[in-house]
Amino acid sequence: MQFISKDYEKLMVDLSCLTNELQKQLQGTDAYMIPSEIQLDADVPFLVQVHPNIQSEGYQNIYKQFRSFFLEKYPKQEDNINKLWNFIQKNESEWLRNTFDINHLYFQEAAQRLGLSDWLPMFMAEHLIRPFIRVMAEDLQGYYQKLKVSYTCKFCNEPIRLARLDKEGQKEVVCPRCYAKWNEKKLQCSVCKEDNHEKLIVLKIDKDELGQIQLCQSCGGYTKLIEQKRLIRKNAADLLDLYSIQFDYIAQEYISNHKEKFENDESTPH
Ligand SMILES: [Zn+2]
Ligand SMILES: [Zn+2]
Numbered sequence: 001m002q003f004i005s006k007d008y009e010k011l012m013v014d015l016s017c018l019t020n021e022l023q024k025q026l027q028g029t030d031a032y033m034i035p036s037e038i039q040l041d042a043d044v045p046f047l048v049q050v051h052p053n054i055q056s057e058g059y060q061n062i063y064k065q066f067r068s069f070f071l072e073k074y075p076k077q078e079d080n081i082n083k084l085w086n087f088i089q090k091n092e093s094e095w096l097r098n099t100f101d102i103n104h105l106y107f108q109e110a111a112q113r114l115g116l117s118d119w120l121p122m123f124m125a126e127h128l129i130r131p132f133i134r135v136m137a138e139d140l141q142g143y144y145q146k147l148k149v150s151y152t153c154k155f156c157n158e159p160i161r162l163a164r165l166d167k168e169g170q171k172e173v174v175c176p177r178c179y180a181k182w183n184e185k186k187l188q189c190s191v192c193k194e195d196n197h198e199k200l201i202v203l204k205i206d207k208d209e210l211g212q213i214q215l216c217q218s219c220g221g222y223t224k225l226i227e228q229k230r231l232i233r234k235n236a237a238d239l240l241d242l243y244s245i246q247f248d249y250i251a252q253e254y255i256s257n258h259k260e261k262f263e264n265d266e267s268t269p270h
Contacts (some may be wrong), residue, residue, distance in 0.1 A: 022131035176241035191221035
């Protein structure tokens with residue numbers, strides 16, 4: 001069964017390659033800066049608390065390369081992307097602050113104000129910042145590893161949904177957006193951190209022999225566990241997330257067919 005169209009898959013794979021290439025260019029440069037003294041709240045993702053300073057020149061350079069890629073895919077959008085880039089240059093610090101906050105409303109309003117399709121500003125903001133946040137997540141492991149954030153990525157605030165299992169069964173949670181990663185107990189919900197085994201349901205995905213889905217009766221969430229030993233290629237986290245999209249369908253279907261198992265006692269009126 002085909003879960004995503006070939007065109008969509010190709011766009012995502014090409015975007016992943018481009019982002020990896022741009023990330024490599026930024027490694028070891030002074031493309032971003034963080035304050036020298038940081039007091040972190042352990043329950044809040046790093047980028048929600050700390051907005052690094054992005055160097056204008058570096059951001060422009062990433063834009064130029066992204067622009068060529070984008071216009072190959074969407075040639076009719078040339079005027080629109082120019083209009084948007086003018087807007088970004090005039091409002092750079094505000095644009096970047098809203099990018100770090102993933103403020104959909106701000107990008108929708110920008111689209112309306114500039115007469116652009118709704119998706120374009122958010123798409124642009126997201127793909128221009130990704131190479132930066134991936135470099136940061138690699139550089140700043142010492143800061144975010146010790147945070148105790150539930151539900152979202154400790155670094156960038158993306159919802160948690162994916163982990164790798166190595167040959168020894170060690171679980172590593174990975175973020176498909178920023179590539180942040182951290183180790184965790186195998187029998188623990190990666191979303192809400194529940195470790196009562198009775199609250200976890202494990203679905204083995206035999207057909208694809210790729211892994212399992214861990215569903216949690218405490219939070220109603222799930223994590224896709226991809227077994228690395230069975231993978232022929234060691235894909236980057238964003239592509240693992242894409243190629244395991246059938247796991248999402250299976251998990252969501254299971255949850256909607258077994259609602260009674262996921263009813264939260266505390267929220268049920270007595
Ligand atoms: Zn992340
Ligand atoms: Zn949970």
